[in-house]
Amino acid sequence: MSVPFRNTKITISDADFYFKEILIKNLIPPFDTVVKNCNNGYELIHQLHRKIEDVFFIDLFTPIMSGLEAIRYIRHTGNTTPIIAYSATYQEDIAKILSEIPSVFYCQKKVAILTDIYRNYLLNPIKKYEDYLQEWAQQPAEVIAYMQRKEENAYTPSLVEIQIMKLTYNGLSNREIGEDLNLSTRTIDTYIARLSKKIGARNKMDIVRFYVQHGYYNSSD
Numbered sequence: 001m002s003v004p005f006r007n008t009k010i011t012i013s014d015a016d017f018y019f020k021e022i023l024i025k026n027l028i029p030p031f032d033t034v035v036k037n038c039n040n041g042y043e044l045i046h047q048l049h050r051k052i053e054d055v056f057f058i059d060l061f062t063p064i065m066s067g068l069e070a071i072r073y074i075r076h077t078g079n080t081t082p083i084i085a086y087s088a089t090y091q092e093d094i095a096k097i098l099s100e101i102p103s104v105f106y107c108q109k110k111v112a113i114l115t116d117i118y119r120n121y122l123l124n125p126i127k128k129y130e131d132y133l134q135e136w137a138q139q140p141a142e143v144i145a146y147m148q149r150k151e152e153n154a155y156t157p158s159l160v161e162i163q164i165m166k167l168t169y170n171g172l173s174n175r176e177i178g179e180d181l182n183l184s185t186r187t188i189d190t191y192i193a194r195l196s197k198k199i200g201a202r203n204k205m206d207i208v209r210f211y212v213q214h215g216y217y218n219s220s221d
Helices: 016-030 041-045 067-076 090-099 111-123 131-137 140-154 159-169 174-181 185-199 204-213
Strands: 008-012 033-037 055-061 084-085 104-108
Touching: 008 016, 008 041, 016 033, 016 111, 033 041, 041 055, 041 067, 055 067, 055 111, 067 084, 067 090, 067 204, 090 104, 090 159, 104 111, 104 131, 111 131, 131 140, 159 174, 159 185, 159 204, 174 185, 185 204
Parallel strands: 008 033, 008 055, 055 084, 084 104
Antiparallel strands: none
16 A cells, blocks of 8 residues: 655654654655654554644554554554554564554665665555565564574683682782682683683673673673
């Protein structure tokens, strides 16, 4: 379904003020749009009596009343106006729900993507929306695969290295760590230098961050 190129009236429902301002600025100049501004689904449905919009832009995760609830309500009233619904990441369950609702374009919450969907899939449909959705749906799988590869390649520190990280976390100097572990300061310097290289740490703060992020601070060692 396409809408006219000129004097297109848009309603936006999004609680993120700054994102919404950027989106509006990107919509108005090239497309000559008039915008009705809402902060959540509740505000949106209470303005439905003013049936002036040609397109809805709806953030699916807004306070008070979610975008998904608002979309269901809009369609329940018989309003068939096209809806561009968006979220920060692809949600498979939401995608399935929205696929069963007519004239809803589900996409990622990025200004460039939203304006592309609006311009090239709705105003002047020169692209296949199904191709975009399929590509976006693959992103979570790619992220999971990346995290699995990262976890598989993650370095597992030795007991001594964990002890050194723990004492570093507690704020001890290299000399104090050496005294606690009955090792020379030079040996501790060498351990820390080698550990830093293995985990990609640039300083002691990075070592502490690695120690916390990987859960070693819970260790009783």
